Amino acid sequence: MRWRFSWSRFLAVLSKEFVQMRRDRITFVMMIGVPIMQLLIFGYAINSDPRHLPTLVEMADEGPVTRAILMGMQSSTYFDFEGVVTSPAQGERALRDGTANFVVVIPQGFETDIVRGLSPEILIAADASDPTAVGGAAGAMSGIVDTAMAQTLTGALGFTAARPPPFGVVVHRQYNPEGNSSINIVPGLLGVILSMTMIMITAVAIVRESEKGTMETLIATPVRPMEVMLGKIAPYILVGYVQTLVFLVAARVLFGVPFIGSPVAFFVGFNLFIVVNLALGFLISTVARSQMQAMQISFFTLLPTILLSGFMFPFAAMPGWAQAIGNAIPATHFLRLVRKVMLKGADLSDIAVDLLGIAVIMLVIVTIALKRYRQTLD
Amino acid sequence: MTQAPAISVVDLTKSFSGRVVVDHFDMEVPKGAIYGFLGPNGSGKTTTIRMMCGLLTPDGGHGTCLGYDILTEQDQIKENVGYMTQRFSLYEDLTIRENLDFIARMFQVKDRRARVQAALEDLGLANRAGQLAGTLSGGWKQRLALAACMIHDPALLLLDEPTAGVDPKARRDFWDEIRRLSAKGVTVLVSTHYMDEAIQCDFIAYIAYGKKLISGTARDIPKMIGLHTYRVTGPNLTALEATLRADPGVGQVARFGAVLHVSGTDEAALKALAAQNQAKGTHKWVLKEAELEEAFIYLMAGAADNYDGGPA
Ligand SMILES: Nc1ncnc2c1ncn2[C@@H]1O[C@H](COP(=O)(O)OP(=O)(O)O)[C@@H](O)[C@H]1O
Ligand SMILES: [Mg+2]
Numbered sequence: 001m002r003w004r005f006s007w008s009r010f011l012a013v014l015s016k017e018f019v020q021m022r023r024d025r026i027t028f029v030m031m032i033g034v035p036i037m038q039l040l041i042f043g044y045a046i047n048s049d050p051r052h053l054p055t056l057v058e059m060a061d062e063g064p065v066t067r068a069i070l071m072g073m074q075s076s077t078y079f080d081f082e083g084v085v086t087s088p089a090q091g092e093r094a095l096r097d098g099t100a101n102f103v104v105v106i107p108q109g110f111e112t113d114i115v116r117g118l119s120p121e122i123l124i125a126a127d128a129s130d131p132t133a134v135g136g137a138a139g140a141m142s143g144i145v146d147t148a149m150a151q152t153l154t155g156a157l158g159f160t161a162a163r164p165p166p167f168g169v170v171v172h173r174q175y176n177p178e179g180n181s182s183i184n185i186v187p188g189l190l191g192v193i194l195s196m197t198m199i200m201i202t203a204v205a206i207v208r209e210s211e212k213g214t215m216e217t218l219i220a221t222p223v224r225p226m227e228v229m230l231g232k233i234a235p236y237i238l239v240g241y242v243q244t245l246v247f248l249v250a251a252r253v254l255f256g257v258p259f260i261g262s263p264v265a266f267f268v269g270f271n272l273f274i275v276v277n278l279a280l281g282f283l284i285s286t287v288a289r290s291q292m293q294a295m296q297i298s299f300f301t302l303l304p305t306i307l308l309s310g311f312m313f314p315f316a317a318m319p320g321w322a323q324a325i326g327n328a329i330p331a332t333h334f335l336r337l338v339r340k341v342m343l344k345g346a347d348l349s350d351i352a353v354d355l356l357g358i359a360v361i362m363l364v365i366v367t368i369a370l371k372r373y374r375q376t377l378d
Numbered sequence: 379m380t381q382a383p384a385i386s387v388v389d390l391t392k393s394f395s396g397r398v399v400v401d402h403f404d405m406e407v408p409k410g411a412i413y414g415f416l417g418p419n420g421s422g423k424t425t426t427i428r429m430m431c432g433l434l435t436p437d438g439g440h441g442t443c444l445g446y447d448i449l450t451e452q453d454q455i456k457e458n459v460g461y462m463t464q465r466f467s468l469y470e471d472l473t474i475r476e477n478l479d480f481i482a483r484m485f486q487v488k489d490r491r492a493r494v495q496a497a498l499e500d501l502g503l504a505n506r507a508g509q510l511a512g513t514l515s516g517g518w519k520q521r522l523a524l525a526a527c528m529i530h531d532p533a534l535l536l537l538d539e540p541t542a543g544v545d546p547k548a549r550r551d552f553w554d555e556i557r558r559l560s561a562k563g564v565t566v567l568v569s570t571h572y573m574d575e576a577i578q579c580d581f582i583a584y585i586a587y588g589k590k591l592i593s594g595t596a597r598d599i600p601k602m603i604g605l606h607t608y609r610v611t612g613p614n615l616t617a618l619e620a621t622l623r624a625d626p627g628v629g630q631v632a633r634f635g636a637v638l639h640v641s642g643t644d645e646a647a648l649k650a651l652a653a654q655n656q657a658k659g660t661h662k663w664v665l666k667e668a669e670l671e672e673a674f675i676y677l678m679a680g681a682a683d684n685y686d687g688g689p690a
Contacts, residue, residue: 012483
């Protein structure tokens with residue numbers, strides 16, 4: 001009997017944890033406030049649809065079509081024309097030092113080439129080192145061009161409009177040809193937010209027991225390690241739910257991130273991810289001697305989560321050793337999972353491999369954590 | 379005392395990072411006794427108690443607590459022992475009632491609500507049950523901690539310096555409670571370094587540098603030490619006290635109001651000194667039976683804190 005899990009003790013630990021959570025106002029506010037703040041800061045810093053980007057023009061020709069296009073670009077509010085460059089080198093320099101995000105190059109003889117049906121090309125050189133800056137604006141170009149054509153290529157020149165495109169727009173992404181979009185980053189943020197708060201809160205909540213000496217009272221009672229572990233962790237699962245909910249609403253309302261995949265797949269995935277983070281927090285608590293240490297170690301784990309999980313940099317582009325480390329991080333698998341579900345419409349079977357990845361990591365963590373959590377004080 | 383002892387441990391040994399903290403410690407606590415566990419700070423009292431109740435695993439030795447093996451049956455021990463830690467270790471951010479209720483739930487106490495309410499009323503805290511434990515004064519915290527470790531009606535209480543830093547009145551109240559419990563048949567092991575607590579105990583064990591130096595019934599301890607005491611009365615005791623302290627034949631001098639208790643283990647030297655002083659006629663020297671007070675002072679005298687390594 002005595003080795004059996006006791007629900008009543010588990011529930012007692014759980015409700016005690018809730019009471020303590022409720023009394024600890026600052027932590028409570030942090031748990032809900034920090035994710036919102038992060039979302040706002042990250043979200044707007046990586047604004048998925050930035051406008052009024054500084055733009056320069058290199059005009060080797062001029063005419064009604066050119067004017068219509070430039071007018072259209074300006075009124076789209078994506079581009080702010082800030083001046084004219086006279087040589088390609090000057091445009092290049094402006095892009096490199098960041099004074100301009102775009103340089104629009106109207107080639108020589110552009111207008112006459114249109115009339116001759118030669119389909120000349122406008123080149124838009126973009127500083128894609130900041131991919132989000134380029135994405136929206138570049139995407140808006142085709143609409144702008146269509147409108148410009150409709151306005152100018154009527155009447156005498158109407159015949160050119162009827163044929164395949166009278167001129168083309170080439171967007172030349174420099175410095176980062178892959179062009180990660182912000183919509184890719186926002187779902188990744190959920191992984192970072194959950195990791196950060198879940199790991200830290202659990203670790204601190206548990207270490208507090210040993211730091212304040214209450215752990216001694218606790219383990220002098222017949223309570224089992226599993227009852228303590230689950231009882232202390234469960235309330236924070238709920239916190240994770242609240243954070244996820246806040247996140248989903250904010251992602252949709254503030255950043256227009258779609259959710260096209262299976263909600264069930266998402267639900268399974270984020271539950272597993274929350275649990276693995278809580279287990280990691282529990283493991284940290286068995287190492288840390290003080291709440292301060294617990295906090296520091298938690299922050300330390302956050303670094304690879306941000307840098308090596310594919311959140312900041314494309315996973316495929318990382319060197320082998322970094323990918324190996326990345327694969328040992330739960331957030332890596334969670335990021336793939338969330339992106340697949342939210343953006344690519346994945347269902348449960350599509351994310352099985354990611355779930356497996358998280359499950360394996362969790363198994364390792366829980367095993368070590370339970371081994372380290374002793375029922376004694378040695 | 380023909381019953382099986384409440385605690386019986388043999389050769390308990392524990393080291394922390396290579397330093398021996400408890401060294402081949404034996405102890406036998408009879409059922410129903412109040413057993414005083416004396417020793418200077420850092421001598422290993424807390425460590426020993428933790429080993430007895432299954433919170434620490436001994437490196438060596440064996441024993442039983444309430445008949446359960448301290449090495450293999452820690453779970454049963456935990457269910458039947460009330461352990462009060464040296465430091466207040468209930469939840470300061472929970473209320474008095476919540477604390478008692480939580481501990482009661484850990485022990486799966488039957489009729490929990492009634493039991494907790496009864497404990498609150500015994501404590502005299504029923505009308506303050508909603509107050510946070512962290513806001514209580516030292517004495518009240520102590521009593522709350524005692525109530526908490528009694529909530530499951532254990533047969534054995536392990537109290538680790540329960541009244542350290544508590545005012546004398548609260549300490550007396552606390553001991554009244556201990557004696558009440560003892561009268562009900564609860565065995566109590568209490569570590570302390572207060573004399574007024576030591577003299578309340580039926581049995582005494584004294585530990586220094588992790589080694590037990592002496593143990594026995596409170597009555598036998600002075601004899602076991604071999605202490606002889608003279609009761610000295612007369613004028614100007616302060617000056618006499620100073621000269622006696624300097625005398626190598628005198629182990630210790632303790633002042634109790636208008637009386638000096640002069641003790642030592644060297645009977646002959648003490649006798650000679652008494653005769654010599656009697657002859658002067660200013661003070662009256664009477665041989666008395668050495669009591670626990672003198673024994674306590676004798677034991678604690680010269681026992682500095684034991685933290686920086688033991689004697690060679
Ligand atoms: N968990 C521990 N780790 C390392 N050293 C410890 C630990 N607990 C106690 N000690 C050391 O063991 C010695 C005995 O401590 P303790 O049993 O608390 O003595 P007491 O209760 O008599 O004051 C002290 O020197 C103390 O520093
Ligand atoms: Mg101690």
